[in-house]
Amino acid sequence: MSQVSNLPLLAMQQVSIQFAGHSQAVVRDVSLSLLAGEKLALVGESGSGKSVLARSILQLDTGVQLGGEIVFRGQNLLSLPTHELRKVRGRKIAMIFQEPMTALNPLQTVGQQIVEVLVLQLGYTTKAAHSKACELLLSTGIADASEKMAAFPHQLSGGQRQRVMIAMALAGEPDILIADEPTTALDVTVQAQILQLLAQLQAKLGMGLLFITHDLNLVRRFADRVAVMQSGQIVEVATTESLFSSPQHAYTQSLLAARPHRMAEPIHPSAPLALQVKQLSHAYPIKKNWFCSCLKTALEPLDFSLRVGETMAVVGESGSGKTTLALAMLRLLAAGRSEGTVLLANQAAVLSAFDQLKGAALRQARRSIQIVFQDPFAALSPRQTIFEIVGEGLQVHHAGISPSERRERVIEVLQEVGLAADILERYPHEFSGGQRQRIAIARALIMQPQVMVLDEPTSALDATVQQQILQLLAQLQQKFGITYILISHDLAVVRALAHQVLVLRHGKLVEMGDVDTIFIAAQHAYTQQLLLACA
Known part of the structure; x- marks a missing residue:
């Protein structure tokens, strides 16, 4: 103490x-x-x-x-x-904000933003401030701090952005x-x-x-x-x-x-495949100088498959490649090069090549695979009402639906995630972090997808609401057979919802197995370290 x-x-x-x-x-x-x-x-x-x-x-x-x-x-x-x-x-008095993506300036590198605090608040010279800023980043656990100083917020993982916020707050002592x-x-x-x-x-x-x-x-x-x-x-x-x-x-x-408890139902051995990923990898460009750039591997090739109604948790430290895996699979990474094959079950339960679809066919397939992003405030349009945000998918993919029916379905899905119908005309900034996360979940749920990627879906929620959301996700999975890819650092949440666990470190697959095997008899030292840290 x-x-x-x-x-x-x-x-x-x-x-x-x-x-x-x-x-x-x-x-x-x-x-x-x-x-x-x-x-x-x-x-x-x-x-x-x-x-x-x-x-x-x-x-x-x-x-x-x-x-x-x-x-x-x-x-x-x-x-x-x-x-x-x-x-x-x-x-x-300094403050570390809850949502770093909205608190950081997207037009400045993280190094510039920390240096600015040191120069304005403590009178450092620019050179001294740069050295001190790098030292602050190192102290928050960013090993390649000198490289990250030149990165923009969108180029960092959620955890790395949070550590930048901590470094900025501590800079003024x-x-x-x-x-x-x-x-x-x-x-x-x-x-x-x-x-x-x-x-x-x-x-x-x-x-x-x-x-x-x-x-x-x-x-x-x-x-x-x-x-x-x-x-x-x-x-x-x-x-x-x-x-x-x-x-x-x-x-x-x-x-x-309020403590998470085991909610995942066993998967029937005859359950059909919902998703199959083969040799998925991603490398992003880094500029060496004005004339030359190269690719740096963020995710090394890996394979996995999931059956209908199954949940695979992806765990590992911030920057280990968890979100890169999900975005590469969904073809949402504009920068860099993704490789591999992604097969998604169609309505006839036949696996088809999602990674090769284009244009209208790709948009149609995206009705079946949805994502809940890690930072709900950054993912929700500040200029749209909750009704417009949650109902947008219906408007795009079900153009023939009447306005009254769309409103009814939006209200229904909001109630499923514990939100009242009277919020329809309000805006995201009027809600707490946990409430915004539930709005983001509702936006994905309304499409009734076959596969849903959950990127830290309960990280901003308190224990009681976390329990409600996990229960909701489990019920939806059992009712509709939704397949989940759960990205989480909370191993209690992983144990509650997952059937399989995939462990990543520095973009490499270090261990994979069913949830009981990983939690009871983890083989890799890194997995054992993760389990020990949350004991």
């Missing part, structure tokens, strides 16, 4: 938050303090107000009415003029670090590295850390104190030890009781 001061760095007193046009406050009468050197975890279901409360500290949301006081080192941040607040943002789901997109081994790094930096700098997460296992290992939030209010605050040993509030008890 870190050395904790008795004097609060930050004190929130009777804080209320209300969005323009809404009759009720989303956060009501919250009083909470953060001490110097303390790791305070803020937990609760998606939509409970955790991120909204955290963002209010730096007043990052527009069109919001804030009440109460947020006092930092004797100053009420809510009464500071904008030019004074800018001196606090990033330098005194802040007094308070607000970490909004900082390890959501990271595999279990890197999660441990990041938490250890945060703990080391906190001890060195005496930071106060507000840690927002839905992962209670991380909270138990990391936090000094826990605040539980439900429906915009704090319902319980206690030390980590006492909260986990004797939770007082019924809501806290329900959160602690």
Whole structure:
């Protein structure tokens, strides 16, 4: 445990938050303090107000009415003029955002973005800032940091983007670090590295850390104190030890009781093949200089096949090639070169060459194979309503469907993922990260696909909603015989839903087998390391 001061760095007193046009406050009468050197975890279901409360500290949301006081080192941040607040943002109080793809500038390399913080906030020279930025990336677990400095956000994996965000937040050496789901997109081994790094930096700098997460296992290992939030209010605050040993509030008890359990039904031996992949590989271009570029292998050739109603989990560290595998298979990678054969069952249950289809035939086949992307906010159009987003597939592939029938089917699929019909005219930015993930799942489900790729489908969800989504996916699989490719760093989710497990490292297949064999008798040292990290 870190050395904790008795004097609060930050004190929130009777804080209320209300969005323009809404009759009720989303956060009501919250009083909470953060001490110097303390790791305070803020937990609760998606939509409970955790991120909204955290963002209010730096007043990052527009069109919001804030009440109460947020006092930092004797100053009420809510009464500071904008030019004074800018001196606090990033330098005194920094934030790691939940969705790095939307928080990072797509037009700048990640190196430029970290260097900018060091130059503006700490007065580094450009040369010194570049060296320090590379050092920060190395400290967050990016081994090829010098190479990644020249990469743009879209060229990195979700986990690598998250680590860039952490490096940027730490660059200013802040007094308070607000970490909004900082390890959501990271595999279990890197999660441990990041938490250890945060703990080391906190001890060195005496930071106060507000840690927002839905992962209670991380909270138990990391936090000094826990605040539980439900429906915009704090319902319980206690030390980590006492909260986990004797939770007082019924809501806290329900959160602690939520654990993924085995949901996958056995596959019948005679089940037909739904998907067959042969020698799938991908290499992407890297520029050596202005005149010369070459291809770097991101995924080495691999084979696998899946039967109707079967789930294959793809696991491995961030950057191991998990998402590259899925996008190469779906022919969604514009840069580089993908090779191999992808055979997808058609309506007559005959495998046909999906990888050779073009034009209208390819669009028609894509009705049968859908994907839920890792970052829901980046995948959902900010200019479309939820009705337009979820119903777009029907409009494209079922042009003859009437508007009323399309609306009815959109409402039905939203209800299946736990969302109400009254959200149809709202926009993605109005929802929490977990709610946006459910919208993304609904968009894929509405096409009733044969094969669905799930890229970290529950990474942004709290334990109770995660359980609901996993149960939903299992029920849909049993009812419609959907075949899943599940990309996940959460091995509890893998064990709950998967039949097969494929382990990747640095783009290479290191081990593959049925879920019981992998979890009970893993052969490769790397697989054993992954299992040990989440024990």
